[in-house]
Amino acid sequence: MTEYSxxxxxxxxAKKKHAVAIAEGGRTGEVRFVGEVxxxxxxxxxxxKKLGRRYxxxxxxxxxxxxxxxxxxxxxxxxxxxxVVAPALIPKRAGERVKTNRRDAVILARLHRAGELxxxxxxxxxxxxxxxxxRAREAGADDLRRKRQQxxxxxxxxxxxxxxxxxxxxxxxxxxxxxxxxxxxxxxVFQEKIDAIEDAARRLHRLDEQLRAIVPTWSMAPVVEAxxxxxxxxxxxxxxxxxxxxxxxxxxxxxQLMAFLGLVPGERSTGDTVRRSxxxxxxxxxxxxxxxEAAWTYRYPARVSETLRVxxxxxxxxxxxxxxxxxxRLCARYRRGWGHRWGTPVASYVAEPMRPTxxx
Numbered sequence: 001m002t003e004y005s006x007x008x009x010x011x012x013x014a015k016k017k018h019a020v021a022i023a024e025g026g027r028t029g030e031v032r033f034v035g036e037v038x039x040x041x042x043x044x045x046x047x048x049k050k051l052g053r054r055y056x057x058x059x060x061x062x063x064x065x066x067x068x069x070x071x072x073x074x075x076x077x078x079x080x081x082x083x084v085v086a087p088a089l090i091p092k093r094a095g096e097r098v099k100t101n102r103r104d105a106v107i108l109a110r111l112h113r114a115g116e117l118x119x120x121x122x123x124x125x126x127x128x129x130x131x132x133x134x135r136a137r138e139a140g141a142d143d144l145r146r147k148r149q150q151x152x153x154x155x156x157x158x159x160x161x162x163x164x165x166x167x168x169x170x171x172x173x174x175x176x177x178x179x180x181x182x183x184x185x186x187x188x189v190f191q192e193k194i195d196a197i198e199d200a201a202r203r204l205h206r207l208d209e210q211l212r213a214i215v216p217t218w219s220m221a222p223v224v225e226a227x228x229x230x231x232x233x234x235x236x237x238x239x240x241x242x243x244x245x246x247x248x249x250x251x252x253x254x255x256q257l258m259a260f261l262g263l264v265p266g267e268r269s270t271g272d273t274v275r276r277s278x279x280x281x282x283x284x285x286x287x288x289x290x291x292x293e294a295a296w297t298y299r300y301p302a303r304v305s306e307t308l309r310v311x312x313x314x315x316x317x318x319x320x321x322x323x324x325x326x327x328x329r330l331c332a333r334y335r336r337g338w339g340h341r342w343g344t345p346v347a348s349y350v351a352e353p354m355r356p357t358x359x360x
Contacts, residue, residue, distance in 0.1 A: 007055040010108035011062035011071060012101045015039065018062075018071075020047060021105035023113040024055075031110050033102050039067070041074060048078050061112045063087045064120050072122055088282070089118040121246055130218050131243040137207040138240070138286065144200040151193040155179070158186070215239055220246075229315055229323035231308065231330075232297030237290040244287040261288045295330075302331040 005025065012019040020034040037043045051058055058080040062071055064087060075082040091111060111117050123131060148168065155161070160179060164171050176194065181187040212235070215221055220242050227238035251257040258264050261284060266277040281288070304312070304324070312320050 005055065006057040006059065007051065008109050008113040009034075009051060009058055009060045010105050010112055011060065012105040012108065013039070013062045013065060013067045013071065014101065015067070018044070019101035019105040021102070021109040022051070023109040025113070029113070031106060031113075033106055036101075041070075044071065044074060045078075048075060048080070052078065052080065057081070059083070059112060061085050061108060061117060061119075063090070063108070069122050069128065073125075083112070083117065083119040084122050085112075085117045086120045091116055121250060123246060126219065127243070127246065130214065130220075130239075133207070133211055133214065134240055134243040135286070137204070137211055137236075140200065140204040140207050144197065144204050147193065147197045147200050151190075151197060154189065154193060211239065225315065226319045229308075229312055229319050230294070231302075231323070231327045232294035234294075237294050240290045241287050244284050260284065261291065263288060263291075298327070298330040298334045300331070302328045 007025060007029075008023040010021045010023075012021075017036045017038055019036055021032065022034050023029060023031040034047070037047050048058070048060075058075075059082075060075045060080055061083040062085065064084045069084065072082045072084050085108070090108070108117075152167065158181070162172055162175050164175060166172065179190070181190055215224060218224075224235075224238045224242050227233045227241060228235060233241075245257075245260075248257060251260065255264070259280075259282075262280045262282040264280060266280045268275045268277070302324075312323070
């Protein structure tokens with residue numbers, strides 16, 4: 001055992017090998033590059049155990065990225081502190097022109113010792129699995145949307161315009177079934193696009209069924225049910241918000257949640273000059289999107305629809321009271337905002353009344 005009782009270890013993670021650096025505790029502690037380790041649990045375990053025998057306490061960090069949270073869980077199982085760092089919030093020097101894995105690991109270890117790094121929330125294994133399913137469902141919906149647009153663009157290019165109303169209705173599908181092209185190549189393209197749309201629709205339907213079957217067994221199922229008491233918060237909105245945000249109680253105040261969602265204005269002020277720009281749109285775009293979509297429903301007067309009334313009957317009275325109070329407040333807020341010529345609903349106010357629901 002050396003004179004240093006703690007050390008700050010940084011992994012610059014990569015697909016095959018991680019670069020490892022260490023900063024020993026104290027202002028004058030040595031900062032050095034340890035070496036590279038293979039991205040395999042056995043190799044990582046060896047270096048963690050080796051460092052753990054030398055120091056009383058290890059503080060490990062690595063950047064969030066495509067390698068996931070396996071390293072975090074492995075280090076935590078050994079009883080050491082671990083932080084997954086937000087890459088966008090790592091301090092950087094303007095004059096830096098050299099970037100290597102070794103330098104990045106050393107800089108990360110030094111910043112970790114100085115307390116200059118910001119960590120991200122790490123979901124548990126089950127929560128991450130549900131979130132993967134939610135994101136797969138979103139990817140399936142985007143894929144279906146793109147394939148439909150490709151077909152409509154193909155038809156428009158050949159002067160085939162449907163004028164019977166909205167697209168993808170039963171009447172529109174019948175119209176598509178009657179369409180044909182003289183040249184065999186164009187008919188093949190048309191039929192392939194139709195088949196691709198049908199395959200994407202079936203895939204999306206399967207993902208929807210799996211999501212509705214798995215969510216009731218999830219630990220956050222009561223929270224998802226409580227979110228749906230809010231007007232505009234459908235099942236998909238509620239489960240997406242819960243999967244992406246997790247427990248909202250980890251935010252001390254609603255403004256912190258809004259900053260996480262990017263629903264706060266940017267600012268570049270100096271001296272007596274105050275310059276504020278539009279929304280930062282930083283943070284989690286999936287949760288932000290569903291909140292904005294839900295916020296549009298508050299442009300109508302406050303009311304409880306028959307569908308919402310049936311859903312509310314199975315929820316505790318405390319949840320129903322919060323939902324109604326929030327709806328009245330947000331509808332009035334929208335009307336006041338529209339009077340000031342705001343062109344879009346203020347989605348940042350939707351999340352505030354949601355804070356008490358996770359405690360149910």
